[in-house]
Amino acid sequence: YNSSVVRTYSDNSNGVIRAVAQAARSYLKDSLESYSGVGVAYGRTLHEVLEYLPRLDLNGMRVVQMMGGYGARRWKTVAIELVKEFADRLRGEPIYLFAPAFAKNIETRNAFLSEKEVQEVLQMAEEVDVALVGIGGMRRETSLLIETGNFEAKEIEELVKRGAVGAICGTFFNREGEVIHSGLDQKRIAVDVKSIRNRGSRVIGIAGGMEKKEAILGALRGRLLTDL
Numbered sequence: 001y002n003s004s005v006v007r008t009y010s011d012n013s014n015g016v017i018r019a020v021a022q023a024a025r026s027y028l029k030d031s032l033e034s035y036s037g038v039g040v041a042y043g044r045t046l047h048e049v050l051e052y053l054p055r056l057d058l059n060g061m062r063v064v065q066m067m068g069g070y071g072a073r074r075w076k077t078v079a080i081e082l083v084k085e086f087a088d089r090l091r092g093e094p095i096y097l098f099a100p101a102f103a104k105n106i107e108t109r110n111a112f113l114s115e116k117e118v119q120e121v122l123q124m125a126e127e128v129d130v131a132l133v134g135i136g137g138m139r140r141e142t143s144l145l146i147e148t149g150n151f152e153a154k155e156i157e158e159l160v161k162r163g164a165v166g167a168i169c170g171t172f173f174n175r176e177g178e179v180i181h182s183g184l185d186q187k188r189i190a191v192d193v194k195s196i197r198n199r200g201s202r203v204i205g206i207a208g209g210m211e212k213k214e215a216i217l218g219a220l221r222g223r224l225l226t227d228l
Helices: 013-031 044-049 073-090 106-113 116-126 144-148 153-161 193-198 210-221
Strands: 037-040 062-065 093-095 130-133 164-168 171-174 202-205
Touching (some): 013 044, 037 073, 044 130, 062 073, 062 116, 106 116, 116 193, 164 210, 171 210
Parallel strands (some): 037 062, 062 093, 130 202
Antiparallel strands (some): 164 171
């Protein structure tokens, strides 16, 4: 793994997010120059990175939305804006995934996946050279996905009972990094982070805070990341 550890002077979650985002700015500036396809998965820390990331002269880069939009209209808009802003900073082309992160049911998911445009974007997301991902926990305050994803409480409770400690791109895993499958898999519209890693793509995780320690540990043990 490549890693960058950030010293902070407060355990306040907002302060930690800002410190990690500032460090990610320099890390990404040096890491993205040689790539032509970048995938982006929405998260609080990743969004904060945009506050510090300068415009980079990386013409020809494609920035792909790797997961559908979250929950209510505001968050769906923010997910799209994140891709747009990253593309603007990297002087690349934004590629949007116009679908929810989790459909209402399997029939609705299949309807979205039958659309040629959705298929093409997911294929592009599978083939990115590098992915920028957040690492979500299993509580509302540690996961924008859970906070805004319109899940039923029993769905999250069942995952926690089965040992889930975190998620990347809507894929839940335990402390050992083993993927935990559930009924949510049949509703998810997102790239499979495992398949990206198996292709040899670089996956840069951006996260921090003691409340995320088990999620980060699971992501590392499961080899879901190449960089942290």
